[in-house]
Amino acid sequence: MGEIIFKKSGSLIERRIDGEAILLDIKSGVYYDLKDVGVFIWEILSGGSTAGKIAAAVAESFDVDAETALADTLELLKDLESEGLIVRDAES
């Protein structure tokens, strides 16, 4: 079994304001704010991706080891999924 591919929910309006990603979930009317690494990960999710690939990109672009990058990525993906901002697309 492959890794899970995550992608953005279709019910979002997103704007980039001063380097931050401001998201509006139109199902709930709730706004969210992503900064720094969160914005980087959010960009990758535009095309759908797995936690492993995202973590590798984070480790490559930021000054963190692979283990930390994976832990941080998984934590954000968990938060995003629990808020309904990303969905599971398929398995790679």
Add this chain to the structure above:
Amino acid sequence: MIQLPRHDLHKKLVGRANPMRIQLEITRRCNLDCVHCIQGGCSEIGGEMTAADYERLLPRMSAAGVFSVSLTGGEFLCHPEIHDILDLLLRSDFWLALQTNGTLLDQDTVDFMAKRREKIRAVAVSLYGATAQAHESVTRSPGSFEKTIRAIDMLSEAGFRVEVISLLMTMNQEEAPQIQELCRKRGLFHQFNSIIAPRKDGETSSLECRLPEELLKKLPRPWETFTENFIPHEPDDFAPDKTLDAWCTMARTSGYIDSRGNLLPCSIMDLPAGNVKDRPFDELWRDSAVFNALRKLKIGQFECSRCGHFPTCRPCPGLAFLEHGNMFESPKEICRIIELFLGDKEVIQT
């Protein structure tokens, strides 16, 4: 990741003058003839923004950071290209709100909108009575009550959030309880209002329909909630040397584009920043001398800042502009209502 309450987002964006919400006056035309309408000239034809104009405008609004768009009028369904404009808006990435009298809505249009229902936050429908007699005493348009009720029911059945807005005046105030009951039975959000403003062209005959104090006091609405929508801020945000960031969103996080493309601070303050057909929205929003001057105004410049009710009363500079042609004076109709419910407070001399 941080969840942002709307008020916090407003605070975050207001200092950057980043637009969040834009009202589009799609047309000034209207098929009704309401006694209180502030527009005047509702037979306006010509010069309106076309679907092609909106096709150019919407991406610039999105790029500027606008999240939500409200369609208003006149009656927005009177625009000859309204289906093309609605299609553009429903395919764009905005959260929409519609304001309508409902009389021109048909099942095909409702079905068309329902295909992208998630993009429409709410449809606000104006209802002035629970009977044709009361409603049409305001709209002066025979048959409008039945059509409006039918529209409310079509929208509800299609799953839209319908918000019924009822302006109460001398001729329809007696039906306030029945309007409430009509909405309660249908499970609709409902709101009364009683603020009648002079027309934009200065005509004031509608002010005779304002409710006198003894009737205002009998309204079913608990008027103590008049100020509850206030954006929570610290008291110091309203000090005389502060800008209007905590008070009024005009030209900060909200704006208005009239039917001919003029970008205005709000729906009732006729101070154009320029025209979106001549210059991209985002540039106008950012660089307009008018908007930048509004952003620099200080609370101490306003008469209201010296009143004991301020800022609890949430006075509207736009209403003052309509009443006096001068936003710095107090909007007297709000003063009248506030003093009725909160008492007469001493003016603080500075």
